[in-house]
Amino acid sequence: MKMMSEMWTTMGSTLASFMFLWTIMRQYCPYGVQRFLEKYTHRIMNYFSPYIRISFHEYMGDRLKRSEAYAAVEAYLSANTSKSAKRLKAELGKDSSNLVLTMDEYERVTDEHKGVKVWWVSNKVMSPTRSSMSYYPEQERRFYKLTFHNKYRDLITESYLEHVMREGKEIRLRNRQRKLYTNSPGYKWPSYKQTMWSHIVFEHPATFETMALEPEKKKEIIEDLITFSKSKDFYARIGKAWKRGYLLHGPPGTGKSTMIAAMANLLAYDVYDLELTAVKDNTELRKLLIETTSKSIIVIEDIDCSLDLTGQRKNKADKLSDEETDKDVVGRKEGKEEGGSGSKVTLSGLLNFIDGIWSACGGERLIVFTTNYVEKLDPALIRRGRMDKHIQLSYCTFDGFKVLANNYLKLQTHPLFDTIKRLIEEANITPADVAENLMPKSPMDDPHKCLSTLIQALEKAAKAEELEQNCPIQHEQLLQQNGSIKENGELPPDKAVNQCQL
Ligand SMILES: Nc1ncnc2c1ncn2[C@@H]1O[C@H](COP(=O)(O)OP(=O)(O)OP(=O)(O)O)[C@@H](O)[C@H]1O
């Protein structure tokens, strides 16, 4: 009996070795011969072999999306077996600073789980194009193959694979380079392996610590974001797609875009910066949405300039059109239509984008809209459930100033702080303006000089506001002389400061 079992074991391992050799040899055979030989050798081997094999292919079905299981196996093997593999591939990892090693093609490694040995082979086959008219080039089909003994079937298919998937996903999250995606108008229909998004590495340094914001507001936003990111089970239980909408509104330069970067850094999410004016129609909008991955923020900046309230498209260049004369507006719009892009994204298309059934594919996504004019938006677009959290970003407060002083000048306290505290409460000055004034302009500029520059700017801003309130006609004349009217007709505080040299 013992001899019999030894014989089976020997035969099994011989077959396993043969399979491995075959895997290496077949890359040199023509595809047709390969298929023929494979069919019959597999049948014979399966009959005798006590081994089970599981394949993890890189692309499944229509090759629309890379298989998550393949990616998890790749990451797991990269971390756990790269020491034992002899041929490795090297790729740049997170922040382009470290090299990540993975098994090279046709390499075999062993792994052990609860005392049981398994074998992994990394493999690739070339599959022919689907037809002679095919649009696709010859495709490389990569896969990993796991081999283990039949008697450990339950242990491996349940406990070991669960362990590989869990660990692989964690490693991927730890190692991945975060990306900033944009839908560039030059991209045509996605061809093989080409997506509708183009990307660069996302390396924005903004964090909530460096943001000038009232401490309570900051805490509330951070808690909201972290709660969201940990609420997978909660969303599943209440039957709601795992996504959350944020509306950031406030004057220019108050930190809306900066906050998006801080959100992405806090949660380690990718960012999809959706340029709505470059989207052809609702169908294309849906396709873009499907291609976004989980753990990401989809951003539509200046939403009021991308779509008007009736659902008609409006180009960003029209941002100022409300202040222009009718003649100008007609002239410019006509000109635009002649060479128009023919985009037809509608308000209902956008609403479907946010809460249609496709929006649930992928999960764990934030959708962020920014606007300078919240009152211009259709209430349907920003109602709770779509834009769940509305965050108003406003002019700089003293608390905000202290954060900026610490960021820019490494100052926690200074004798000039009291003056600044008094002035900043009177003047409407954006964090962007405060930051600009605190920035040293020459190597000789010390903190005292920078704070004095800020004090001067604050005094001018306060005087400009006084002028606006007490003699609006004179203020208006000044605006027209300089032709620097802000989009809503107001003068930006910094401009007002320069013009009202009282
Ligand atoms: N709250 C803030 N905290 C820290 N820095 C800020 C803040 N607001 C603005 N800034 C600084 O000002 C610059 C401009 O800010 P940002 O682009 O985020 O403004 P915005 O609100 O998006 O403006 P817009 O409405 O014009 O898009 C940033 O690069 C940042 O340095």
Ligand SMILES: [Mg+2]
């Ligand atoms: Mg912005």
